[in-house]
Amino acid sequence: MKNTSRSRTILYFNNMILTPLYLLFLLTTSLFPIFCNSYTPTENITVACGSSDNTTAPDGREWVADIVPNYLSLLEQKHNSSIPSPAQRPSPQASFVPYLKARISLSDFTYVFSVTAGQKFIRLHFYPYIYQNFDPSKAFFSVKANKFILLNNFSASLTAASLGSESSDYLFKEFCINIEDEDQTLNLTFTPSSTPSDAHAFINGIEIVSMPTNLYYTPAEAQDGITFIGYEQTPIRIENNTALETVHRLNVGGSEISPVEDTGMFRSWNDDSGYVSNIGALPVNHSFEVLFTKVPNYTAPAQVYMTARSMGNNKTVNKNYNLTWNLPVDSGFTYLVRLHFCEFQVEVTKQSDREFTIFIADKTAEPQADVIVWAGRNHVPFCRDYAVMVSQGRDQKKQNLSIALHPNPESTTVYSDAILNGVEVFKLSDYSGNLAGLNPDPVPPPASPSTPQPANTGKQKTTPVAAVVGGVLSGVVALCVLALLIFRQRRRDKESGFGKSSYTAKKHDKMSGPLLPSDLCRRFSFAEIKTATDNFNGDLIIGRGGFGDVYKGCTDDGTTQVAIKRLKQGSQQGAHEFETEIEMLSQLRHLHLVSLIGYCNDEGEMILVYEYMSRGTLRDHLYGSDYPSLPWKRRLEICIGSARGLKYLHDDAKHRIIHRDVKTTNILLDDKWVAKVSDFGLSKANSNLAANTAISTVVKGSFGYLDPEYFRRQRLTEKSDVYSFGVVLLEVLCAKSPVNRTALERDQVSLAAWARKCYQNGTLDQIIDPHLSGKIEPECLKRFAEIAMKCLDDEGTKRPPMNEVAWTLEFALELQEGKKEGIKTDGADVEFKERDLNCQIGPVGSDDGQVSTSGVTMTSDGGTSFTTDGSDKMSSGAVFSEIMNTSGR
Structure with missing residues (x-):
């Protein structure tokens, strides 16, 4: 399933070692309506980075050298901080442009493209291999396109390895952004990460292809937005200030569709076999004319609408399962899900012939889907868009976004069946313009083969008994050691003043206090907090209160913006509320409650870390x-x-x-x-x-x-x-x-x-x-x-x-x-x-602040927080989570 795994990042030219016959077929595709280009892009820029000559790829597209014309910024041209380099011993799978050479650098470098205004595809091609003794495992870098962060601390090696492919395999990332009218310049900046010290950035190829206006964006004149699953009363709009990353593009039930077989935008359509959990039936019909009357003919290739997956004609079986796709996505983002439909089976021709329910992320997206009703008749393609939020998850970098179909009861439909022709999934940038997810974890090396054991003979009949006795003795010893360690740890905790649920801050050279379960709350070291706040830089303060200051910070190498509350040392009232807030929020998860990311109880500090809320308080x-x-x-x-x-x-x-x-x-x-x-x-x-x-x-x-x-x-x-x-x-x-x-x-x-x-x-x-x-x-x-x-x-x-x-x-x-x-x-x-x-x-x-006065705690808004000891007399006390001057968060 190597190609299927690789398709998670939409690998390009899947194993395309083209024969002359196939090349001839590609050059003559204009003779076949099924493969005709329906859209001609204004920009169709293909850059072979690090190359000095223009080169024609096997598919017939010409890739130009990045110095003819010179796309590098004037500053880069002056300082020559980046160098071109060929790949040492490229693999057969990457033996064609743009993967033969790369531009590589230990410092920032920028490509500048003068383009027309409008919405564009940006495709960045990577081949993680050795370039002039640069170790590909040290390639960690970020990519920014104008105001959008496309990649952050990105590792092509880890990404390729996580896809089940060898380190020599190539991959590419596809993004959609809008170029503003007054700008009309696209700057792509590659920045090596701060760690490791010898981190470098590289790029093999860049594509910039125009797309039809509002292919994936919401038209300005549209009255309605996209259905937001779970919040149907508040649809969302994908406007020009949003960037998208293509996560999945699947030709459901069909084979892979190469970029040159697309409708003019050079998109790759992968087969869905690696994602569907219930295979179902595979209907195919190439004998009808696809009638593009509801969607433009460039929406998807006609092949997408000529193949599908359905549940088959066994009604008894169908009602007991869902036809399901599980698509890995990054946690903590909102996604656009586009489903492509076309009824082409001869028995389905009218309304209510086939009705089914669509579930996305385990929520009902469509209780009564009827493609004939949507499209008006059979043979007419139609697509439906949905937005869905994938929560941050419990220490999960990725989660499965599920799409499931289930037939409606026989009382409402003729055929208890469901159908789907194609799927596209796009990650939407957050409010700060960020699209970057986290790198996958390193793939552990395969276990070495165990040493073959000699076959048992009659003389070895007592060996199993000895093994059992030895195993029991080993287990007893291990349990004793474990019990001793637990006893010592509990004694150490007791002496340190930390019980099972105590978070009272005490000064220790090392981290103290209990660890919350990692799936509920993350524990930060004080060093991590100082890094996140630039050593508590006063310019990052977004609020002040009686408890201390609140900082805007970034964790995980700048990928996650957070609000960081730092309690003043020695505040007993704040210490109690520090404990309460952790105990409460670490166990609560709801869309309309704040989410605690983590805390720090290190070196006498009491610090809470939340996700950053950009619009402040009500x-x-x-x-x-x-x-x-x-x-x-x-x-x-x-x-x-x-x-x-x-x-x-x-x-x-x-x-x-x-x-x-x-x-x-x-x-x-x-x-x-x-x-x-x-x-x-x-x-x-x-x-x-x-x-x-x-x-x-x-x-x-x-x-x-x-x-x-x-x-x-x-x-x-x-x-x-x-x-x-x-x-x-x-x-x-x-x-x-x-x-x-x-x-x-x-x-x-x-x-x-x-x-x-x-x-x-x-x-x-x-x-x-x-x-x-x-x-x-x-x-x-x-x-x-x-x-x-x-x-x-x-x-x-x-x-x-x-x-x-x-x-x-x-x-x-x-x-x-x-x-x-x-x-x-x-x-x-x-x-x-x-x-x-x-x-x-x-x-x-976080919220507005408090200023302590005699006898009461006055809030900055004129309100007063207070405590009483049971009498009518007020006693002073600062409410921990109050913050002053929150504007600008």
Whole structure:
């Protein structure tokens, strides 16, 4: 399966040692409509890097030397830091251009291409081999294309080895980027990594090929985006500020399609046999004319639509399994999945002949797929696009992205079957323009053959008994040694002050404290943290608080942006919350909760590491900053996401968890505006299975958000979070601080009290954010205000649970969009919709700050965090996860 494995990186010219007959066939493909080029690219640049002469490849394409014309930057031409070099003893598989030579360097070098504006394919070809005594295992480098990071600390050797191929095998990476109108220059910069010290960069070949506008991008005039699996109400758009990497391009059920057989863009289409877990049937039909009436004829070669995989005609068998493809992808990215369909089987000609369900990443993408309905008739190609997020995973560099088909019941379809003709999967760049994944782990060398043992004879009948006795004795000795080691380790832990679940920081020369399971949380050394923050460079501070500073940093050789909280040494309050936050977040995984990447408890330091949240806090976008006003629909979506996160804490986590500090500065936003609840330093786990069971505890929280019943009775329940969330809803609606000490009228100091009075008087519209004036549908506003007031009820038992809050907000969003009318949301007849709340990993950030004053802890937004000792007297204390000045994150 060597070629199949190699196709994971879309290997080029698979074993193409062309015979003259095949070459003649390629040169005359224009005579065959099935192989005709349907698109002529504006740019079709092929560069043989390190070569001094133009060379024609076996497929007839001419590759030009990189110095004729000179594509190297003027700076590179001046300093000549890179050198051309032939490959020493190239393998037969790489004995043709562009793999014969390479450009290689120990320092940066850049190629500059003047191109027209528009969307382009970029293909980078690599042949990891020895060039002038450069060790290919030392080739670690990054590649940047204008503002996009295509590769980071990339190793072609490790990549080739992970594909099941020999180190001599070649490979290429394909990307799609847009060249802006005002730019029209493509700069490709190759930068050796900092480690090892003799790391170098190299490149064998570069292709730049224009693509049809919006082949994979969302047209600007399009009203809708791409269905986002799991978040169908918020489709996404792939716009020109996004780059793509081709991860898989498969001709399902057919053979490989070479670049010259593509529709003019020189794409490679691999066979799918290495990825499909249930082979199914292989229908083929070359006797019909492919009618490109729904998609352009350059979308995919006609061969793709003439072959397919289906489940066959055994209905009994079909209903018991899924036709499934498992496609390896990098963790932590969003992917575009394009599925190609064409009904060509003679028995399938009309609607409902073949209906099936499509699952992507174990979620329902299409409950009722009918190719005839989509295409209008048979013989007409059609493709469907979906976006899906692959979570960061638990120390998994790669995960399998599954595509599964299952036939619908016989009551809805004639043939209990499913069909698929082609698949394309693209990785989407993140908010920082990064596409780079991690290198695969080194492939261990094959085990040496064991020494043959002599055959048993009659004289050796006692040998098995001796072996058994010896094995038992060895096992006993091993167990004794293991028990001794465990005893010594526990004694050492006890003497060091670290129990099973203690994270109290102590000074040690080496790392101290327990290790969390590697699949839940990563432990960083202090040296790694210093590297990630450039030795705590003050220019990287993105927030300050009573607990210490927050830095923007990068881990894993710059591939992962993170927020790093560093606790001030000696802070006992912060130490307790450090422990709480690790214990909570290391066990929680949900799309709308922050994700803890790791922590450092080394050399007396207490540091938490989260994923970096680019858009900061919700409050940043409501008031007190220069950010533009958020539209109402986006505010509703943020509220819905936050409510889902709290609902998970209250109902779906292993133990019921009460957040205890819900506020707009603890709701963070990622680059796609997905809301995530953060800051678990004050949280309490309630192991009692009964909902709303109170916990006796000292009062902690923030002024303006604090549940008055909790404050009076010091009895904490989930309904305390509901009250705080009601204040959040008012902030979202009114864009006002929960506490305004400069208010001229006494009843306007508390936003909750002011809004409740206005609601009762019918004047709530007078305190709504002026930016929303006339932009909220009356029914939507009615439902939103109703649920906010219910959350703020003085009696906790009368407040709604978070699942009701989440559903009502979803209903308000539907009313805003005019989808539903006249549905009552109060009373016992309400039917609450349970949404898909499967756990996923989401990014993390930090919040605004606190400045400690006498007797209370004042937050920078005018709120106050405090604790009490059971009396009415306030005691000081800084909430650990508060951050000041978060703008610019």
